[in-house]
Amino acid sequence: xxxxxxxxxxxxxxxxxxxxxxxxxxxxxxxxxxxxxxxxxxxxxxxxxxxxxxxxxxxxxxxxxxxxxxxxxxxxxxxxxxxxxxxxxxxxxxxxxxxxxxxxxxxxxxxxxxxxxxxxxxxxxxxxxxxxxxxxxxxxxxxxxxxxxxxxxxxxxxxxxxxxxxxxxxxxxxxxxxxxxxxxxxxxxxxxxxxxxxxxxxxxxxxxxxxxxxxxxxxxxxxxxxxxxxxxxxxxxxxxxxxxxxxxxxxxxxxxxxxxxxxxxxxxxxxxxxxxxxxxxxxxxxxxxxxxxxxxxxxxxxxxxxxxxxxxxxxxxxxxxxxxxxxxxxxxxxxxxxxxxxxxxxxxxxxxxxxxxxxxxxxxxxxxxxxxxxxxxxxxxxxxxxxxxxxxxxxxxxxxxxxxxxxx
Numbered sequence: 001x002x003x004x005x006x007x008x009x010x011x012x013x014x015x016x017x018x019x020x021x022x023x024x025x026x027x028x029x030x031x032x033x034x035x036x037x038x039x040x041x042x043x044x045x046x047x048x049x050x051x052x053x054x055x056x057x058x059x060x061x062x063x064x065x066x067x068x069x070x071x072x073x074x075x076x077x078x079x080x081x082x083x084x085x086x087x088x089x090x091x092x093x094x095x096x097x098x099x100x101x102x103x104x105x106x107x108x109x110x111x112x113x114x115x116x117x118x119x120x121x122x123x124x125x126x127x128x129x130x131x132x133x134x135x136x137x138x139x140x141x142x143x144x145x146x147x148x149x150x151x152x153x154x155x156x157x158x159x160x161x162x163x164x165x166x167x168x169x170x171x172x173x174x175x176x177x178x179x180x181x182x183x184x185x186x187x188x189x190x191x192x193x194x195x196x197x198x199x200x201x202x203x204x205x206x207x208x209x210x211x212x213x214x215x216x217x218x219x220x221x222x223x224x225x226x227x228x229x230x231x232x233x234x235x236x237x238x239x240x241x242x243x244x245x246x247x248x249x250x251x252x253x254x255x256x257x258x259x260x261x262x263x264x265x266x267x268x269x270x271x272x273x274x275x276x277x278x279x280x281x282x283x284x285x286x287x288x289x290x291x292x293x294x295x296x297x298x299x300x301x302x303x304x305x306x307x308x309x310x311x312x313x314x315x316x317x318x319x320x321x322x323x324x325x326x327x328x329x330x331x332x333x334x335x336x337x338x339x340x341x342x343x344x345x346x347x348x349x350x351x352x353x354x355x356x357x358x359x360x361x362x363x364x365x366x367x368x369x370x371x372x373x374x375x376x377x378x379x380x381x382x383x384x385x386x387x388x389x390x391x392x393x394x395x396x397x398x399x400x401x402x403x404x405x406x407x408x
Contacts, residue, residue, distance in 0.1 A: 002060045010064040014298040017042035039294045040139060040166060043301025051306045063302045071296030072144050076258040077236045078289040079393075080265025081280065084273060088386070094339065095383045098348060101335050102387055103395030105327065105356055106132045110403045112322050120315040124407035125154045128400070130319040134164035136396050138359040140293065143300040145400060148256045152408055159304040160316055165359075167320055172358025176366030179328065180350035183336060184374055189343040191375030221284055229284045236265040254405055259397050327356050346370075347377040351384035360388035 005013065021042025025031040031041055053059045088095060110131040117127030129149065134142040142161030149157040183189070240261030247255055272278055331349045339345035350370050354363030363384050371377055 001058075002062070004062045005064055007064045007066050010299060010302070011067075011295070013046070013063075014043075014295060014302060017046045017302070018294055018298055020045060037139070037294075037297065039297040040162075040169075040301065043298045044166070046302045047304055047306060050302075054305075054307075063299060065299060065303055068143075068296050068299045068303075069147065071292045071299070072140075072147075073237055073240075073258050073261050074233060074292040075140060075289055075296060076144065077233050077240065077261040077265045078285050078292070080236065080262035081232070081269045081285055082282070083266040083269055083391075085270050086273060088391070091379075091383045091386060094344075094379055095386065097338055098352070098383050099387050099391055099395070101338060102136070102352065102356070102392050103399075105330065105352070106136050106392075106396040106399045108326060108330070109135050109323055110399060112326060113319050114403070114407070116315065116319045116322060120318065122312060122315045123154060125149050125152065125404065126157065126160060126312060127315070127319060128403055128407070129157050129161040130164045130316050130323070131403075132396050132400055134161045135168050135323055135357045136355065136392060137165070137400070138168070138355075139165045139297055139300075141396075141400070143296060144256055144258045145404070148254065149404065152254075156305075156312065158300060159306070160312060162301060162304060164316060164320060168323075168357040169359055169362055171320075171324055172354045172356070172362040173365065175324070175328065176350040176353040176358075176362065177369040179332065179353055180346045180366070180370045181373075183332070183346040183349060184343065184370070187341070187346075189346055189374075191343045191371075191377060221281075221287070225281050225284055228278065229281060229288070232268070232278065232280075233265075233288070236268060237261050240264040253401075254408060255401055259401070262393070262397075323357060327353060331356075343374070344377045344379040347380035348384055351380060351388065355384070355388040355392070360385065363388050 018039050019042070021038040021040070024041050024045075025038050050061050053061065091098075110128060113127040113131030114124050117124045126149075129142065129146060132141075133145045137145070139162055142165045143158060146158035146161040240259075240263065241257045242260075243264065244255045244257045244260035247253055247260075269280070272280065331352055335352055336345050336349055339348055347367055347370050350366035351363040354360075354366040367377070367380055367384060371381070
């Protein structure tokens with residue numbers, strides 16, 4: 001029996017499994033320890049359940065994907081609205097070094113994926129889904145760029161990207177803090193004296209994007225404020241899509257619309273910081289971002305067919321293994337030295353491993369684990385979230401786009 005879920009049914013089931021994922025994350029320490037997002041847990045649970053129902057010929061469930069691109073684009077647009085370049089100055093030279101190291105990592109991840117694609121005789125675009133797209137990019141980029149690649153006729157790109165991103169989160173959470181501990185103990189590193197040490201005892205008070213970008217009016221949430229911010233998001237969406245369409249028409253270069261929307265939003269944010277056109281309320285933006293991210297991840301995961309992984313599982317795992325080995329060698333023998341070979345550098349290594357093959361929450365959890373045991377690192381607490389939250393995309397997105405256009 002075939003069941004085609006309409007939009008309302010898809011959203012309803014998506015919310016149910018999101019609630020189940022949240023419940024499981026609270027009850028199972030493994031999920032919370034590795035910062036696995038609730039929609040990923042719930043979405044994968046639905047996917048596995050759907051797979052069993054299909055294998056045993058009970059029912060074949062097809063979900064509606066009508067709104068997935070909207071949720072996805074809204075999320076990336078709000079990410080652009082969070083990109084304040086004023087904060088870059090606070091990081092100084094060390095932030096620039098960390099940023100460049102992450103950019104080099106993005107390039108190397110795609111090169112590794114393409115090389116293994118040649119060896120294993122799989123399509124390079126499929127291999128790229130196990131490169132920067134899912135490693136540094138995480139589930140958001142995996143769903144966004146996977147959709148773009150599937151429109152080029154490459155089936156299973158989203159499935160492979162989301163699977164790779166999930167494995168990356170787990171591995172990034174497993175390896176980040178232990179590597180930092182190894183470096184700290186090997187070189188007997190100590191934190192600098194900090195008069196604000198007590199502030200770091202609050203789990204994520206200084207280790208979250210809220211500390212970096214939020215204003216004092218974060219609790220104001222009225223209809224007029226909501227519609228005002230909705231209009232800003234929609235304008236960024238329209239102008240971003242217009243720009244990407246014009247670029248494609250003039251040059252035949254494929255740029256996902258989410259990139260254009262995020263760029264327009266970033267430009268607006270920094271222009272607004274100067275002229276104060278609108279008093280951005282980041283409580284509203286965070287709320288909308290969380291809803292958009294959760295729903296597009298849920299629907300993206302619910303719509304994948306795990307049977308698509310059968311023919312690519314071996315090469316995919318080989319690429320991910322190569323990515324893990326590379327980032328360990330790169331972070332210990334290159335990044336640690338470039339960043340100063342001190343306590344701050346060791347803590348930042350836990351961050352680059354966390355978001356280099358996982359996501360930014362991974363990096364923050366790694367830093368929190370290390371600093372709670374060995375002492376605070378003010379530089380790492382500022383630099384890693386700044387780069388992981390949005391600066392990283394300045395390198396990784398062009399890198400992804402270039403490689404997609406080379407092998408399309």
